[in-house]
Amino acid sequence: MKRIGVFVCWCGSNIAGTVDVEKVAEHFRTYPGVVHAESYQYLCSEPGQKIILNRIKEHGLKGVVIAACSPTMHESTFRNTVQQIGFNPFQLEIANIREQVSWVTEDxxxxxxxxxxxxxxxxxxxxGNEALDPIQVPVTKKALVIGGGIAGIEAALNIAKAGYKVYLVEKEATIGGHMAQLSETFPTLDCSQCILTPKMVEVARHPNVELYTLSKVxxxxxxxxxxxxxxxxxPDYVKRADCTACGDCAEVCPVEVPSEFNQTLKYRKAIYIPSPQAVPTIYHIDPETCLGINPIKCNKCAEACERKAIDFDQQPExxxxxxxxxxxxxxxxxYDKELMxxxxxxxxxxxxxxxxFERILSASGPTEGKVLRPSDGTVPKRVVxxxxxxxxxxxxxxxxCSKICCMYTAKHALLYKHKVHDGKATVFYMDIRANGKRYEEFVQxxxxxxxxxxxxxxxxxxxxxxDHLVVMGADTLSGKRVEIEADLVVLAMAMVPGKGTMELAKLLKVGYDENGFLNEAHPKLRPVESLTGGVFIAGAVQAPKDIPETVAQASGAASKVLEMFGQDYLWKEPTIVDVDGSLCSMCGNCVLVCPYGARSLNKEKHIVEVNAVLCESCGACAAACPTGAAQQRNLTDKQIVDMIEVALEIK
Amino acid sequence: MKVNFYPGCTLKTKASNLERTAKASMAILGIELEEMAEWTCCGANFSLANDNIMKMAAPIRNLARAEKVGTELVTICSACYNVLKRANYAVKNDSEKLEKLNLFLEDGKIQDNDDQYHGKVNVLHLLELIKEKIGFDNLKKYIKKPLNGLKVAPYYGCQLIRPQKELEIEDQEAPEILHNLIDALGGDAVDYSMDTECCGSYVEVNRPKEVWLASYRILRQARAAGAKIMITSCPLCLYNLDKHQFDIEKEHSDFKPVPILYFTQLLGLALGLPEEELELNGTKVDPRPVLKESGLL
Incomplete structure (x- = not known):
């Protein structure tokens, strides 16, 4: 029988305060197969780890059980430790007696x-455990960044500057995202365009970056x-190399539609550039509104273009x-305002x-930075x-909480007052959440x-x-109903994940929460990784956040990518689910239930093929297998039955 | 087609013209509103107390009796609709509550009545019935006297539409069903921002001035939007909105009274009911001059 050692951790008083650790150790001293058992104050400490190594040598242990905290906490710590002396790490297992035992009772x-x-x-x-070797996976050292806002730009630049190729995919005609639409940014009031545009240009020009606009994964x-x-x-329907962004084409275009970049406050043509600072700096045709991408119907732009850059024959790729x-x-x-x-x-x-309102405040916006209201173009003297x-x-x-609204509303009101000195600004708030560097000072x-x-x-x-609006509300400090007249009302709408996030999450097999924001692998310790290996998240797709936080998270995600690219091979848990060909009836159940596409039926060879790299060891196939042919390594049916039997004391 | 109909107390007293015009109009549309047997008061108000079980006995008893006839129960009064539908929602989503209420019903049974509710009734407002069973487009076929673009303000009030989650009749902030009815009758439903504001409700009893102010705000907005007349489905709203108009007029010289009708009266008018059957004499602000002016009488 395997010579097993059991080590019971006190975790200070975390475990020892509720569990009689010495009694537990005593119990296992006479347990069949266990040749050594002891308890120690902190097994994860340096001396604690040394004890484990010494006992392995002294007692010739072939298996080690650490009874301590959750395996997500320290399984890798202990496995790395024992590996130093040539002990197979898959012969070490964790019994969780902290989160699942001592922390849930006082008895x-x-x-x-x-x-x-x-x-x-x-x-x-x-x-029942076997000695296993980790699976080796090669790495393609190129990255894909989806989304060309400030988060995507920052992540792409970080990776590209480290010397790796980056594909940056943006669904709009320009990169820059929402940040390019902003007027000035809190709390320093520097102009958003001025700090963003250089980055947009830098990322597009970087030799390691390949930029795809009007593109989707x-x-x-x-x-x-x-x-x-x-x-x-x-397609852009415009030859990139030939377009000089002179704008002659847009001048003659007969179609006018609301400009997305200006949040419908201004019109654009069917051939247009979203903003003068757009990157790539070219015009493109919107096929939805163009009279028909057909030179017979209307050829005005092509006629106006001296460089003959218009190309109606471009095709999607x-x-x-x-x-x-x-x-x-x-x-x-x-959030959709029409829902309110x-x-x-x-x-x-x-x-x-x-x-x-950002567009109205912006010097490049529809009113060139003058505060004028949409209905009649007058200066609003009362803004709520x-x-x-x-x-x-x-x-x-x-x-x-959408997190940024307290700050940008304060900024809006302040910029409004800077532009309309005799104006009255009123802010309805629930409480002020200004927790960032110099944020509270800004609001005050x-x-x-x-x-x-x-x-x-x-x-x-x-x-x-x-000719004005009336805002009805409650002043909850005085307890009175209030009605305030306003010439303009600005709503700080909730932030929601970008359109199409859910479809993308499904393509990536990345989880999302009840609001559609992507899930990080761990809310505290793995905030930029998703649970799907190799997929990282950055910016507001994970949760509402402001620019500094977004940039920090993007840099974090990039550094995780670089951590991967620093290695020639990746190592993966080998506890995958194999198939015993002699038991397999080729029913295909395991292929159907596999959420990772790791299994396929090879009818010619009459076997189920398992892609060890894709397998995430979830065990769904093993549960679905009617014959017992699919067995997870180190968690076989026999092992599971043994565990159940001992738990039910029938063994 | 016959449908099981719950009139409620107000339709037997103050708002009897609402019942009669509804029945007469629906008869033209081929639907008979058949009064359910042995109905009692709906409870009048849906209790918002945490323990509201006793207050739900009345509506659930009615639903139990309706269930013996069928799975649909049609009502018109906004308050009855609100109480019946919310009580229904509460027990459909809480089997323990339903069980308790059935025990109450069992306890309080009179003679051999075996009122037990199983949560199978669907409460419908007459407007929903028209929308679903006849359809607003189809309704146009029955119109004998189109309203000639008469500008009508639809007034929803609260009880017909709130809370949306439980009533599910309309978007409580932007309802359309009365608008659609008016348009189908050949009228012009005016958009104004007070169509879902409260009329003041029972505050009329102890602070009538508040109801004045509420009425003034609603009616003034409707007028400003061009409305010549207003319709509602709620007897209490009609009472409140109608009652103070001449007083308001005295205080605010710019105010012009707005006659207010039940939607069934306007429906009946368009369907060609004779004037005497429309019972247009029930309100302080007489609607007849406006209707005559528009060539509808």
Whole structure:
């Protein structure tokens, strides 16, 4: 029988406070197969690890059970330790007696007895363990960054500068994302374009970056280190090399539609450049609104173009790229304002959202930076800002805080006062969340020095009365109902994941939460990784966040990619599910249930083929297999039955 | 086609013209509103107390009795609709509550009545019935006297549409069903921002001035949007909105009274019911001059 050692950790008083650790150790001294058992204060400490190594040598141990915290915490610590002396790491198992035992009860007797049961199960499992070697996976040292906003730009630049190839895929005609639309940024009020544009240019010009605009990822195959990705690129209908962005084409274009970049506050033509700072700096034709990508119907732009850059014959392309890592940075959109009909968005022209107000404030915006309201182009003398529109309202809208609205509303009100000195700015708020460097000071300054009136309460309705709006709400400090007249109302809408995030998440097999934001692998310790190997996340696609945080997370994601690219091979857990060909009936159940596409039926060879690299060891196939042919390494049916039997005390 | 119909107390008293015009109009549309047997008061108000079980006995008893006839129960009064539908929602989503209520019903049974509710009834407002069983497009075929673009303000109030999650009749912030009805009748439904504001409800009893202010705000907005007349489905809203108009007029010289009707009266008018059957004399603000002016009487 395998010579097994059991080590019971006190974890200070975390475990020892509830579990009688010495009694547990004593129990295992006489347990069949166990040749050594002891308890120690902190097994994860340097001396604790040394004890384990010494006992392995002294007692000639072939298996080790560490009864301590959750395996997600220290399994790799202990496995790395024993590997130093040539002990196979897969002969070491963790029994979790902290999170699942000592932390869930104060009853010492039952905790001790449950600890014994838990450890017994792991001992029984360990008896069936085989020595395994990790699986070696090669790495394609190229990265795909999806989304060309500030998060994607930052991640792409970091990876490219380290010397690796990056494909940057953006669905719009220009990179820059929402940040390019902003006027000035809190808390320093530097102009958003001025700090972003150089980065946009830098990333597009970097020799290691290949930029695909008007493009979408449509297919992802493969696995960590070895993804095969299909990028669908819509045509520009303009030859990039020949376009000088002179704009002669747009001048003659007869089609006018609301400009997306200006949040519908201005018109653009069917051939257009989203903004003068767009990268790539070329015009392109929007086929949806163009009279028909057909020179017979309208050929005005082609006639006007001296360089003959217009090319109606360009076709969509599907580009296949191979990458080792993927960074998802698809950002956010604003919550649909029409879902809050009580605020009259869509009904009243002078009810706008925060991004629209950014465009109004922006020097390159529809009003060239003058604060003019959409309905009649006059200067609004009374502006009401409403925070938390759709946020923090679990009953009707989104339960979460969108995090940036307190800050940008303060900025909006302040910039408004800078431009309209005799204007009155009122902010409806729930509470002020200004927790960032120099954030609180910024808001206080807005309140005290700019005389912006902050009114704590919620707005119930906005309606039109003659030429102005009336904002009905509650002042929850005085307990009174208030009605405030306004010439313009700015709604701080909740941030939601960008359109198409969910479809992309499904392609990537990355989890998302109830609001559609992508899930990180661990909320504290692995914030830029997803649970799918090789896929990293950055920016507002993970949760609402501001620019500094987004940039930090993008750099973090890039450094995780570089960590991968620093190795020639990746090592993967070998506890995959094999197939015993002599038992397999080729029913195909395991292929159907595999969420990772790791299994396939080879009818010619009459076997089920398992891609060891794709297999994530979830065990779904082993559970679905009716004959027992699919067995997970080191978690076979026999091991599971042994564990159950010892737990039920029938063994 | 016959449908099981719950009139409620107000339709037997103050708002009897609502019942009569509804029945007469629906008869033209081929639907007979058949009054359910042994109905009682709906409870009048849906209790928002945490322990509201006793308050739900009345609506659930009615639903139990309706269940013996079929799975549909049609009502018109906004308050009855609100109470019946919310009580129904509560027990459909809480089997323990339903069980308790059935025990109450068992306890309080009179003679051999075996009222037990199984959660199978679907409560419908008459507007929903028209929308679903006849359809607004189809309704146009029955119109004898189109409203000639008469500008009508639809007034929803609260009880017909809130809370949306439980009633599911319309978007509580931007309802359309009365708008659609008006348009189908050949009228012009005006958009104004107060169509879902509260009329003041029972505050009328102790602070009538508040109801004044609420009425003034609603009616003024409707007028500003061009409305000549207003319709509603709620007897209490009609009462409140109608009652103070001449007083408001005295205080605000710019105010012009807006006659208010039940939607069934306007429906009946368009369907060609004779004037005497429309019972247009129930309100302080007489609607007849406006209707005559528009050539509808």
């Amino acid at each position: 010492k007797d039952s905790a001790t007895s449950k600890a014994i049961t838990s450890i017994s199960q792991i001992v029984e499992k360990l008896k 449509t297919k992802i195959e493969g696995f960590i280190g070895n993804f095969k990705v299909t990028v669908h690129k819509e 599907d580009i296949l790229i191979e990458v080792g890592a993927i960074v998802v940075a698809t950002g956010y959109d604003l 009909a009580e605020y009259g968005y869509g009904r009243y022209q002078d009810v706008i959202d925060g991004l629209q 800002f409403v925070q938390c529109c759709g946020s923090r309202d679990p009953e009707h809208h989104k339960a979460y 300054n807005a309140i005290e020095h700019e005389h912006i009136s902050y009114l704590r309460g919620r707005v119930s309705k906005i309606y039109q009365e003659n």
